[in-house]
Amino acid sequence: MKRSRRQFLKVASLSVLGLSAQLAGGAIVSAAEAPAYQPNEGGLKAGRWAMVIDTRGFETAADFEACIKACHQYHNVPNIPNNQEVKWLWTDKYEYVFPDDVNEHLSESVRSRDYFVLCNHCENPPCVRVCPTKATYKKPDGIVTMDYHRCIGCRFCMAGCPYGARSFNFANPRRYLDMGAINAEYPTRMMGVVEKCTFCVERLAKGQLPLCVEASEGRILFGDLSDPESEVRKALAENFTIRRKPSLGTQPGVYYII
């Protein structure tokens, strides 16, 4: 039987059509079967996470200690007794926390109080801009966090951060941790990486509030800045609040009620 070119093309194009339809169908089926990653069901979500610290409620060292201990114990932050300390949440004097704002005749209670200091989770984080490996990054909900796997310890972020919120592990932090008593749910860090407060991003994913907020007994508020009904927005509307170094334009996410 002699087949014309026309007939051959008809059969060939139909077979190609059928074959590709089968392949496409197979692809759709296998895509449906592929493993999927989802956000946790009970996780807390926000447009912009923010923290409001009522500094009037923190006076004695014991007030601060409970929050710092809760944070550092959970996150396996070592207690290093020299100037190479690692810290996520700590305290400092008024003139160092708010250097723009120093007024010679401040009220004695404001001047003499200590203030909580932590990563400000800025809207425009300089640390993220200068990190060459993208080990530190800003999440869509405003949390500036770190991927320690990718940190090469160049410390550009420490130079970039105007708040000194980052610590560098000059030594293996496990040397300064009681390895028998550490929190087995959370990793430690290794020598040569930078670390800082993460707004307890792993706890938010589980539907829990940050540890310092829980330990503060209502003196630290945490919530969604983009929601006018949130606790933090109400606190900001009702109280006079300041932020650290506002002139730098980093737009910190931590507010202080004075």
Added chain:
Amino acid sequence: MYNTKYVIAGLVVFLALFTSPFWLNMGKASYQRPELALPADAKECIEPVDYMRAEHMQILDTWRDQALREGKRTYVATDGKVWNVSLQNTCMKCHANKADFCDKCHTTNSVNVYCWDCHVEPKGNQ
């Protein structure tokens, strides 16, 4: 051929060096897949065994990026089961015997992982 004796001698030395791994290993026992301590109380891993054996490093890498960067901490396996995306809190809960599970294979294959520089290795060595 010029310099025949040098060329031949050189070739012989080269061949001896090049094939030395074969000579050195001759007569030695062949590679044995190490006997691993499997989890006592879990029958199945998140995915089939063969897939896990070949791809666990890629899975861990993807898990890290999904959890940390995308905020997706729930893994729906191909069989529909749901897992928490966490090396320390999911993998190591079943594979609690690091020395006889992870290390045995990694040591045999000369793979040096640094997972446990940060992640807390499980205490339970059944």
